[in-house]
Every structure is written in C-alpha cells, then in structure tokens.
Amino acid sequence: MKLLLTSGGITNPSIHAALVRLLGKPIAECHALCVPTAQWGHPKCGPASVRGLIAGGPAWRHLSGLGWASVGVLELTALPTIGAERWVPWVREADLLLVDGGDATYLCHWMRESGLAGLLPSLPDKVWVGVSAGSMVMTPRIGTYFVEWPSAPDDRTLGVVDFSLFPHLDAFPQNTLADAERWAADIGVPAYAIDEQTAVKVVDGSVEVVSEGQWKKFGSQLPGMP
Numbered sequence: 001m002k003l004l005l006t007s008g009g010i011t012n013p014s015i016h017a018a019l020v021r022l023l024g025k026p027i028a029e030c031h032a033l034c035v036p037t038a039q040w041g042h043p044k045c046g047p048a049s050v051r052g053l054i055a056g057g058p059a060w061r062h063l064s065g066l067g068w069a070s071v072g073v074l075e076l077t078a079l080p081t082i083g084a085e086r087w088v089p090w091v092r093e094a095d096l097l098l099v100d101g102g103d104a105t106y107l108c109h110w111m112r113e114s115g116l117a118g119l120l121p122s123l124p125d126k127v128w129v130g131v132s133a134g135s136m137v138m139t140p141r142i143g144t145y146f147v148e149w150p151s152a153p154d155d156r157t158l159g160v161v162d163f164s165l166f167p168h169l170d171a172f173p174q175n176t177l178a179d180a181e182r183w184a185a186d187i188g189v190p191a192y193a194i195d196e197q198t199a200v201k202v203v204d205g206s207v208e209v210v211s212e213g214q215w216k217k218f219g220s221q222l223p224g225m226p
Helices: 013-023 037-041 047-055 076-081 084-093 104-114 116-122 177-187
Strands: 002-006 031-035 070-073 096-099 127-131 164-166 191-194 198-203 206-211 215-218
Touching (some): 002 013, 013 127, 013 198, 031 084, 037 047, 037 076, 037 104, 076 104, 164 177, 177 191, 177 215, 191 198, 191 206
Parallel strands (some): 002 127, 031 070, 096 127
Antiparallel strands (some): 002 198, 191 215, 198 206
C-alpha cells in the first residue's frame, strides 16, 4: 500500500499535495472508505465521535470532510460475520482507506480478525491515510504509553513499516517532547514524534517526512533520514 501516516489528518497544503500525488487524481474524484474501528477501543471515544467521523463533522474536516466523491464506512468488527465475498470488493473498488484514531491495539486486533491485514499485500496501489492510531497500527509496536484497550495482550501492532510513531506532539499536556523522548528510549526501533502538521509518507519502502510543523527523529538508522 501507499501510506500517509498522520497525527491529525490532512491539515496543511504540503500534506494535501502529498495525498493528491499518492492518489494520482483530485480528491473530488476519489471514493473513500472510512474505518472508525479504533475508536471503539479507546475510553475517550464513542457513538458521538464515530458519528462525527462518518458525517465528516468539523473535527474531521481534515479527513472524512475533505470533499471526496463519496465516503463509505468499513466497520471491521462486522466483517467476519458477512463474508469476504462481500467486503473485499468494497475495499478493492475504493481509491483509499481513511483510518481514524482511537486505540491502535484494538484496531490491530480487528484488522487481523476481519482479514483486512491479510489483504493488504495484494493492494499495492491502494492509499492508506491514517490518523493517530490509524497510523500507529502500521508500526511494529506503539509502546505501553499508548495502550488504552484493557484486553490488549501487549503493545505490538502490524509492523508494515519498521519504525514507530509518537503522535500529537505538543497537542496535549502529556505529549511533550520530553514524554516522546522517554517513550522512544523504550520502544526499541527507530521512531518519529510528529505533531498535527506532520505526516510520514511511505511508498515502496521509501520514507519521507512531510511537515509544516514540528517533528523529531529517534534512532540512529531512521529510514528516509540523512
């Protein structure tokens, strides 16, 4: 897949331009599937926030509210009960997946249970736009700092990329650079701390930071860095 891993979505012209390049056509011509599943695993999310995402409410103007040709909903918890013959064509026909935040370990669990994780290698041209947990799920692990789902066996996630992410840098009192440095010291892999104006683009193993804000690298062999 082509990955655009963000903290806060498509929040500035640079990230917007990167997304359009990944898609190969204007946003208004693209059909998106919105994945709210991670929200159910986080104690601060629920029916109101899921509705906001699906409806493209003001808080989601940088994701589902960007002006897509269409926005559908792909709820991963439902997929095991309806059969792959129904939902796999939905994924293949969409231009991209918009994957919202919440708890990345919960999202990881349902990506595996639903079969979506296994489908990803067959989707080399599909675009994945993640926000927060929707980005973190693609990393090897998120650190216990970000695990909110009580049933999570550990902090491991899919490992599609070989670096970890610390999102929402300086967006919350508990997400300072000092917090990110303590988190990175225990994560065991290269990592990025990114703010709401930053994204990490990954295409065919090539990694690029797209930012109009603040970010920091951790680890001596971080992909895409000098």
